[in-house]
């Protein structure tokens with residue numbers, strides 16, 4: 001939700017800011033802007049545009065874009081519609097101080113009313129303009145520098161913020177701060193250059209040395225000097241520099257038309273990376289074994305857990321539903337799966353020996369972070385399953401396992417989902433074998449099957465062209481039903497979510513049998529119904545009966561089936577085959593055709609797959 005970038009150093013800032021905004025555009029893309037202190041006369045130049053970063057580039061063409069200090073922003077609107085006037089950076093009334101912001105100032109209406117009484121006026125509808133005027137007011141009142149003004153102003157603020165600010169009277173300085181919204185500062189070895197980003201993506205090509213601010217910390221960055229960090233009361237804080245490396249190739253399309261398609265095709269490789277060094281040969285022979293360092297370190301707390309609660313949102317919540325089945329099957333520990341946004345306000349009953357698993361691709365989702373903090377307050381051990389290296393959830397969890405699938409840029413989550421399920425499977429097996437709730441034979445068979453999943457995904461991907469042709473027949477649809485049972489029920493939910501978010505077709509995921517209790521009323525000749533109906537368990541024949549019920553009502557069925565399934569093929573409109581695997585791991589294969597189906601329907605409709613309307617990749621507001 002909104003991306004912020006900043007630069008101060010010897011180079012020209014504009015190209016660095018624009019490149020950084022492109023890298024962060026997945027966070028929001030309804031308007032963009034940048035501010036630079038001109039090299040020639042220290043004048044503050046601000047350029048803004050409604051639309052994408054490319055629109056901003058067009059609007060800045062031919063203008064003075066010089067300057068070696070600057071800030072920039074790509075927006076996902078919260079307060080005020082997407083428009084040039086509401087785009088950041090916002091300017092203080094004297095015309096010197098300007099600010100970019102990611103987050104929500106919850107008491108902005110009160111602050112705004114107080115500032116109006118003091119003679120301030122506002123051009124935009126944003127909470128951010130209130131913040132910059134508050135900094136301006138504080139600076140005049142205390143007659144202080146930008147760092148002190150920001151620090152004192154933030155003491156009056158309730159809400160979430162990651163901000164970067166500059167003052168054209170102080171071109172040697174850039175100030176940033178954060179609370180509950182992410183912010184990273186890249187530092188070049190000799191303090192000659194500093195890069196600000198909402199995450200490491202805009203920084204990674206310049207330095208791997210990153211400082212992450214804690215909540216309510218303000219960094220004052222002065223040219224050629226060590227960075228100074230203060231809490232809101234003005235006490236100086238020691239900061240550790242972390243080394244964070246990103247695979248830069250992952251930040252490009254690599255010849256694919258969209259990030260989403262690239263990331264779907266990344267899955268065999270990144271799942272292999274995810275398992276590397278974690279599924280190993282046992283020291284006693286050639287049997288596979290799982291080794292997760294977090295489980296080794298926290299073995300005692302994990303094994304005594306009487307209950308596990310999983311908190312997450314969206315696709316990560318669907319992965320959590322699969323995690324519940326895996327953990328309950330292999331470990332016989334009861335698992336609850338909660339929407340993080342509900343959990344945090346629900347007076348949750350958490351005992352100190354419960355374990356809470358927070359699942360998040362970005363590691364920055366505001367609700368998941370808040371749920372994690374609630375769980376910690378109740379004394380639970382929090383286990384993070386996260387992709388964003390160094391992200392807030394990764395840092396605040398007591399322990400955890402990275403999914404290591406590389407940056408996910410497409411707004412619709414694909415490889416993160418299969419990475420999360422892979423880690424959940426490894427975790428369930430590691431705990432199950434330690435507890436003695438899974439037999440050695442099932443443990444080894446499951447690990448061998450898990451290791452074989454990347455090659456099986458390759459086989460599903462070979463059907464890409466077939467799925468593309470099939471998808472072209474369904475662009476007419478206004479509704480879709482996705483049905484599955486058991487391990488395939490969360491996959492049905494995930495397939496429906498993928499379709500909704502990128503093709504704007506309404507879709508519902510349902511347990512196949514539950515469909516009789518209402519949604520079947522929607523079925524007619526026009527209604528596409530996607531069944532996830534693999535044939536390895538007792539639910540297969542039951543699912544076939546549910547298919548018959550749809551066929552009797554003339555619904556158009558697309559069925560995801562196990563390779564060689566002739567029974568379903570003879571019954572339904574279209575089938576897509578996936579290789580056979582054991583029941584618990586089926587979601588890792590059945591989700592792939594659903595990702596491709598949603599992708600190709602959206603492309604056939606001519607939609608912006610990587611940046612669908614109204615969405616942002618990282619939901620850092622609640």
Ligand code: F6R
Nearest residue numbers: 314315316360361362365412413
């Ligand atoms: C769907 C999607 C979202 C995210 C959700 C949680 O494709 O991407 O539903 O899964 O916003 O995000 P993370 O996993 O970053 O916490």
